[in-house]
Structure formats: structure tokens, C-alpha cells
Amino acid sequence: MKKFLSALLTVSISIAAFAGCSATSSTASPSAPAGSNVSGSEQQLKKIVIGASPTPHAVILKEAAKLLKDKGYDLEIKEFSDYVLPNTALESKELDANYFQHQPYLDDFNKEKGTNLVSAGSIHYEPFGIYAGRTKALADLKDGATIAVPNDTTNEARALLLLQAQGLIKLKDGAGITATQKDIAENKKNLKFTEMEAAQLVRALPDVDLAVINGNYALQGGLKVSDALAVEAADSLAATTYANIIAVRKGDENREEIKALVAVLKGDEMKAFIKNTFSGAVVPAE
Numbered sequence: 001m002k003k004f005l006s007a008l009l010t011v012s013i014s015i016a017a018f019a020g021c022s023a024t025s026s027t028a029s030p031s032a033p034a035g036s037n038v039s040g041s042e043q044q045l046k047k048i049v050i051g052a053s054p055t056p057h058a059v060i061l062k063e064a065a066k067l068l069k070d071k072g073y074d075l076e077i078k079e080f081s082d083y084v085l086p087n088t089a090l091e092s093k094e095l096d097a098n099y100f101q102h103q104p105y106l107d108d109f110n111k112e113k114g115t116n117l118v119s120a121g122s123i124h125y126e127p128f129g130i131y132a133g134r135t136k137a138l139a140d141l142k143d144g145a146t147i148a149v150p151n152d153t154t155n156e157a158r159a160l161l162l163l164q165a166q167g168l169i170k171l172k173d174g175a176g177i178t179a180t181q182k183d184i185a186e187n188k189k190n191l192k193f194t195e196m197e198a199a200q201l202v203r204a205l206p207d208v209d210l211a212v213i214n215g216n217y218a219l220q221g222g223l224k225v226s227d228a229l230a231v232e233a234a235d236s237l238a239a240t241t242y243a244n245i246i247a248v249r250k251g252d253e254n255r256e257e258i259k260a261l262v263a264v265l266k267g268d269e270m271k272a273f274i275k276n277t278f279s280g281a282v283v284p285a286e
Contacts, residue, residue, distance in 0.1 A: 045074040048257050050246075051086035051098040054079050055219045056274075056282045057244070060124070060265070061099060063273050067264045073257055081199060083152065084109075090247060091115045097258060099123065100216070102242040104154040104177055120253040121262035122243035122285040124274055126215025128162050129228030131202075135209040138166060138229050144190050145209040151195035156180065158238050159212035166230050177241055215281055225281040234283075243285040 048068070052058045058079050065075035078095065080086045086098040087109050101109075103119055110117055133148075135141050149159040157179040163169050170186035171179050181193055194208060201213045202221025213223070225231060232238045246262055248255075264270060271284040 045069065045072055046257055047074045047076055048261055049076045049078065049094075049096050050261070051078045051080050051089055051095045051100070053086075053100040053216050053220075054081070055216055056124075056126070056278055057099045057216065059277065060270065060274060060282075064261070064264050064270055067267070067269060068260065071260055071264070073260055075261070083198065087113070087115060087117060087247070090117060090249065093249075096252070096255075097246050097248045097261065099244065099246050101247060102154070102244055104157075104241060105152065106245065106247055108152070108154050116250045117247050118250045118253060119245040120248045120258050121246050121266060123246060123262075123265045124285050125239060125243045125283045126281065127225060127228075127231040127283070128158055128215065128238060128242075129213055129218060129223075129225060129232075130162060130166065130230045131205060131211050131213055131218065131223060131228055133205040133208045133210055138168070138210075141168070141189060141191075141209060144192060146192045146194055148194045148196055148201055148204045148208045148211040150198040150201065150212070150214065152198065153178075153180070155198060155214060156195065158232075158242060160184070161236070161238060162212055162230065162232055165233070165236065176237065219278070219281055225279070 050061060052061055058077055061075060061077050065077070068075050080100065083101065083105070086095070086100050087106075089095045090098050097120065106117060106119065109115065130138070135145060147163070149156050154177065157175075157177050160169065160171060160179045160181070160183070161177070164171050168189065168191065169184050172183045172185045175183040194204070196204060198214045198217050201211045201217060202223060205211055210229070213221075215225070218225070218228075246258070246265065248258055252258055266285070274282050274284050
């Protein structure tokens with residue numbers, strides 16, 4: 001009888017132990033296999049898909065992604081090498097936002113393409129610079145010299161304003177950020193202007209005397225702001241107008257994830273990162 005009771009007790013303990021193991025196993029996450037380091041919070045991250053130019057925008061976003069992860073967001077960055085596709089991809093809802101342009105460019109794009117994109121916040125400013133090609137100093141610029149400028153309306157105006165600030169041309173009164181070559185009132189050196197896509201300006205330097213180049217494309221081409229013969233002044237019209245923005249579809253600027261993205265990018269940690277990384281070629285917006 002004792003042997004029977006002892007055997008019965010042993011079976012009962014074994015069943016209880018097996019049930020306990022089964023219960024423990026059933027509470028494990030089905031999407032997190034044994035040995036996985038992925039936490040539940042990481043599995044619940046909300047994705048934000050953003051388009052950006054490679055430099056400096058994507059560089060800045062990769063750093064911001066670390067801070068956003070701690071706030072519950074996974075930032076997926078898609079890089080673009082031109083100024084059109086990031087906006088068309090945003091309009092077609094392939095992106096949640098983009099980061100590569102300033103407000104005047106966006107306004108011009110909306111008008112031309114019939115899109116309805118808006119700014120969710122200003123992040124940084126990139127000083128435009130005049131870079132040497134065949135001519136190595138502004139004082140050495142000869143009569144009839146060729147200067148390459150961006151071919152899109154807003155950035156060409158910005159280039160012309162910088163050339164005017166250096167005394168190379170004079171624009172009509174009130175031309176401002178809408179200036180074109182038709183607004184040149186004085187051109188004493190008979191300078192010739194070659195319009196081309198902003199992305200091609202660095203490559204064009206050997207074939208022109210000077211080029212006026214967007215900050216991000218200068219960086220992409222291996223140029224430093226210290227290489228420029230002249231840059232926009234911090235208090236210039238351009239400096240107060242051409243801050244690079246986070247663009248979204250109208251109405252999306254109020255989405256929580258977009259607000260979180262902008263807050264991180266405008267935060268003190270990212271401002272310090274921008275200043276330390278780009279040495280004056282990229283300046284945080286106020």
C-alpha cells in the first residue's frame with residue numbers, strides 16, 4: 001500500500017511540474033523566439049518614413065533616429081539625389097514627410113505641380129557659397145567670365161543675391177527672392193551665367209570660372225564652407241528665408257509622430273550634433 005501511495009505521489013508531482021512548464025511557455029511572446037534580444041517596446045515602435053537628401057539631411061536624421069527610438073518611433077530614411085522625387089513621393093503617400101528643401105522652393109513646387117505640401121517646422125540653414133572654378137579669387141574675375149548657378153527659380157535668385165552682395169552684379173530694386181537674370185540691372189564685367197541642376201554644380205567647377213552652390217550639394221561634392229570665396233551673411237535676406245524644413249501633406253503637421261520628429265530635430269542634442277558635425281556649413285534654425 002505504501003508503495004502504491006508513493007508511486008501516486010510521484011506521478012502527481014510530475015504532472016504539476018509539466019503543467020508549470022507549459023504555462024511558462026504560453027506566456028512568451030510568439031513573435032520573440034527564445035534567446036531574442038528584441039523587447040516588447042521595440043516591437044511596438046511606430047514607423048515614420050521620411051525622404052531626404054544624403055547630405056546633410058540623411059546624416060542628421062540618422063542621429064535623430066536614435067533619440068526617436070527612445071520615444072517609441074522607428075525612423076525609416078529614404079535617400080533621394082534630386083529635388084523633385086521627394087515631393088512627388090510625399091504627395092503620393094509613399095512618405096510621411098521629407099527633409100531637403102526650404103519654404104520658397106516648396107511654395108514654388110506647390111504652385112507648379114498643384115501639390116498641397118506644407119512645413120511642419122524649420123530645422124537648419126545652409127549658407128550658399130561662391131566656389132572657385134577656373135578663377136581662384138573674386139578679384140581675379142575677368143570680363144566675360146562664366147558663372148554657374150542653380151536652374152530652379154528660388155535657388156537662382158539666392159545665387160544672384162549673393163553675387164550682388166559681393167558687388168559683381170546689381171539687381172533691380174525689389175527683386176529679392178524672386179530675382180531672375182532679367183532683373184540684373186548692372187553687369188559691368190559682362191558676366192555670363194550658366195544654369196544647371198544644383199546637383200551638377202560641383203562637377204561643373206573645372207568648366208566655369210565660378211559656381212554658386214547649395215550647401216548640401218557642396219558638402220556632397222567634398223567641399224567645405226571654408227573653401228568658399230564668399231558665403232551668405234547670417235543676417236542676409238537668404239539667411240532669414242531659406243531655412244530647410246520638414247515638409248508634410250497639409251493636415252499631417254498635427255500628427256503626433258510628426259510633432260515628435262520636429263521636436264527631436266529642434267532639440268538641444270540635435271543642435272549640438274549639427275554644430276559639431278558640419279563646422280558652419282549647416283547651422284541650426286532658431
